[in-house]
Amino acid sequence: MTTPVTTPAPAATAPGGAKSAPRLRRAKEHRPGRPRRSKLLTVLTSLVVLYTVVPLVWLVVNATKTQSGLASSNGLWFADDFALWDNIRDTFTYGDGIFTRWLLNTLLYVVLGAGGATLLAVLGGYALAKFDFPGKRGVFATVIGAVAVPGTALAVPTFLMFSKMGLTDTPWAVVLPSLVSPFGLYLMWVFASEAIPTELLEAARMDGAGEARTFFTVALPLLAPGIVTVLLFTTVATWNNYFLPLIMLKDPDWYPLTLGLSAWNSQAETVGGEVIFNLVITGSLLTILPLVVAFLFLQKYWQSGLAAGSLKE
Template sequence: MHITSGTTNEPAPPATLAPRKRLRPRESQRSTLLTVLLWLCALYFILPLFWLIVASTKSNTDLFSTFGLWFGKSFELWNNLVSVFTVRDGLFLQWVINTVLYASVSAVIASILATAAGYAFAKYQFPGDKLLFSIILGAIMIPLTALALPTYLLFNTAGLTNTPWSVILPSLVSPFGVYLMRVYAADAISDSLIEAARVDGAGEFRIFWQVGFRLLGPGVVTVFLFALVATWNNYFLPLIMLNSSSLYPLTVGLAQQQAASAAGGGAQALFSTVITGSLVSIVPLIIAFLVLQRYWQAGLTTGGVKE
C-alpha cells in the first residue's frame, strides 16, 4: 500500500505586506500633551524678553498707562538709548566696560583651569584623587551667597576690596566646570591617543595643550559660556566688594539706578532708561551664544563619525 504524507509540494502563497501600525490614541494624546508643555515652556522663557523689548520702546508715561505686553502711543527706543548712554555723564558705558572685563577675564581663565583639572582627574591617577574630586562635587552644592561673607573678610584682610580683583578672583573657580570637563574628557580623549603621543616624545603639557585641549573644544566652550553668564549676571558679590560706582558692573549699576528712581523725593524718574539699559546689557550675551554655537555643532559632527 502506498501511503501519502500530509505535506504537499505546492509553493507557499506570497507573504503580504503587514499593514502600517497606526498610532494609538493614547500615544497621540501623549504627543499632544508634550507639544503643549513645550510651547508653554517656550512662552515662559520668551515672554519676559518680549516684555523687555516692548517696554524699552515706551516713555515713562506709557510704561505705566498702557498694556504691558504691547507698544505704547509713541516709539521712544532711540530717546531711551540716548538717555542710557548720557545720564550721569555716560556712566553706563563705564559699567559695560567693567562687566566685559570682569566676565571675559573670569570666563577665559575659569574655562582653562576647569579643563586642565577635569583632564587631570580623567586621565591621571594620583594619591587622593577620588577624595579631592568628591570635595569638588561637594562644593557644587554650597550656595555662593554662603561664601560671600567669608570671601569679603578674606579679601578685606588682603586689601583687595573695591578693586577689580575682588570680582575676578572668586569667579576663577568653577566646581561644576571641573565636573563637566572630567566627564567629557573621559570619553572624548582616547587613552591610546595619549600613549601614541608619549611614544612620539611629547611631554604631558604638550599632550594636554596640543591634543587634549583641541579635542575638548565643545566642552571648553560650554564651560566658558557658563562662567561668562555667571559672572555677567553676578550681583551679590560685586555689591559687597565694590564701593565706587565707577567700578560697578551692569547688574549693580542698574540696580542702584533703579533704587534712585523708585526712591522719589525729587529724584529723576529713569524707569524707561533702566529697562532699556537692561535690554542693552543682554545683547553681548546673545551675540556670544550666536558666535560660539558653531563650536557645539562642530563637536556634535565630530562625535558622530565612527572610528
Template sequence: MSRTVTQGVRRPKRSSTPLTLAMGAMLLYALLPLFWLLMSSTKDADSLVNSFGLWFGDGFHLFGNLHDVLTYDNGIYLRWFANTLMYAVVGAGGAALISTAGGYALAKYRFRGRAALSALVLGAVAIPGSALAVPTYLLFSKMGVVDTPWAVLLPSLVSPFGVYLMKVYAQEAVPDSMLEAARIDGSGEIRTFFTISLRLLAPGFVTVLLFALVATWNNYFLPLIVLSDPDWFPLTVGLNQWNSMATGAAGSGATTAHFYPLVVTGSVLAIVPLVVAFLFLQRFWQSGLAAGSVKQ
C-alpha cells in the same frame, strides 16, 4: 507557515499633543519677559506707567532712550558695560581654562588623593555662590583687595561645576592610547595638553566657557558686597542702583519716573552680548553637552 509582509510599510508618526502644548507653554514663559522688555524699551516714562506692557506706547522712543542711557552721568553706563565685559572675558576665560586643565588632570592622571579631590569638587558644586559671598568679603578685606576689580575676578576664576564637567568629558574625548603615543614620541605633558588634548576638549571648553560667561555676566550679589565705587560696578549692580532711584527706595520715598526708561533700555543692551555669544557658540555648546553626557 505564513508570514505577514510588513516591509515597506511605514507606521504613521504619533504626535503628542500634551507634550507639544507643554513645550509651547515653556517657550511662551521664556519669551514673554523678553518681549515685554523689548516693547518697554520703545516707551517714554509716562507710557511705561500707563500703557499696556505687551505693546507699543505713545510714540516710538527707543533711540531717545538709547541716547539717554549712553549719555547719563557722563556715560557711566558705558563704564559699567566695559567693567562687565572685562569681568566676563577674563573671569569666564580663565575659569574655562582652569576647569579644562583641572578636569583633564582628574580624568587622565593617577595620583594620591585623586578620589578625595574628585569628591571635594563634586561637593563644592552643591554650595551656592551666595553662601560664600560674606566669607569671601572678609577674606578679601584682610587681603586689601576689596573695592578693586580683583575682588570680582578672583572668585570668577573658580568653577567646581566646570571642573566636574570637564572631568566627565575628558574621560571619553581624549583616548589614553593617544596620550601614550605622544609620550613615546617624546612629547612632554604640558605640550601634549596644549597641542593634542586641548583640541579634542574644545567642545567641552566652549560649554564651560558659556556657563561661566553667563554666571559672571549676571553676577550681582558678590559685586554688591565687595564693591562700593560706582566706577567698578558691573551692569547688574549699576542697573539696580538706577532702579532704586526710579522707585525711590534709596531716597526719601519720592519716585523719579524718568529712570524707568533708563533701567529698561539698559537691560535690553545688557542682554545683547549674551544672545550674540550663544548664537555664535551654540554648535560647540550642543556638541559639548552631548559628548559630556556619555555614561561611564
C-alpha cells in the same frame, strides 16, 4: 422557512492560476526615526516657550517707550511714540556716561574671571581625567561637594576674608572668586574622560612629544566643544553676578551692569530721586544682547559639549 446561505467571496486568483490567501491589515509599526507625538509634552513645551519668550517680548516692546509712555500704554504693545533710539542714546549719556563704565567693568570681570575660570577648569579637568595620583578620590568628593554649595552661601565668608586682605571695593574682589568654578571643573573632567582616547596620548608620548606638546597639539583641539561650553557657563555666571559685587563694592565706578541698573532702579524709591524706568529697561535690553549673540554663534559647540559622555562606543 429557509435561511439564506451566505457564501464567502472567492479568493483572488494569481496570474498563474493559484489562489492567494486574503490579505490582512498590518498594525502600524512605530518607526525608530520618527518620535511619537505627545499632546502633554506639546502643551508643557508651549508653556515653557511662553514663560521664556513673553518677558523678552515685554522687554523689547517697553524699550521703545518714553517714561510717560510706560504708564499710559499696555505693557505688551507699543506706545504712540517710538523712542528706542532716544532711549539708547540717553542710556549711554545719562550720569556722565556711567553706563559705558559699567559695561567696560563687566567685560573686565568676564575676561579675567570667566576666562581664568575656564582655563583653570580645562587644565584641572584634563589632569584629573588622564593622570592618576594619590588623593584623586578626595579631589573628586571635594569637587562634587563644591558643586552642591550655592555661591551665596560663600559670599559672606569671602567678604570677611577679602576685607582682612584689603581687597574689598577693588576689581579683584569680583575677579578672584570668579576664578573658582567647580561645575566647570567637573564638566571638563567628564568631557576629557570621554573625548580624549588614552591610546592617542600614549602614541604621542611614544613619538617623543612632551606633556605640554601633547596637551596643546593633541588634547586641546579635542576639548574645544567642552571649552566653549564651560566658557559660556562661566561667562553667563559672571555677567549676571549680582550678590557678590553688591557686598564687595561701594564705589559706583567699579559696579558691573547688574549692580548699576539696580542702582538706577532704586532712584525712584529715594526722596528727590529721578525716575528713569525707561533707561533701566533699555539698559537691561542692551545687557542681554551680548549673551544672546554669544549663544547664537556658539550654539553648536555648546550642544555638543553638553552631550559629552551621553553616548559610549
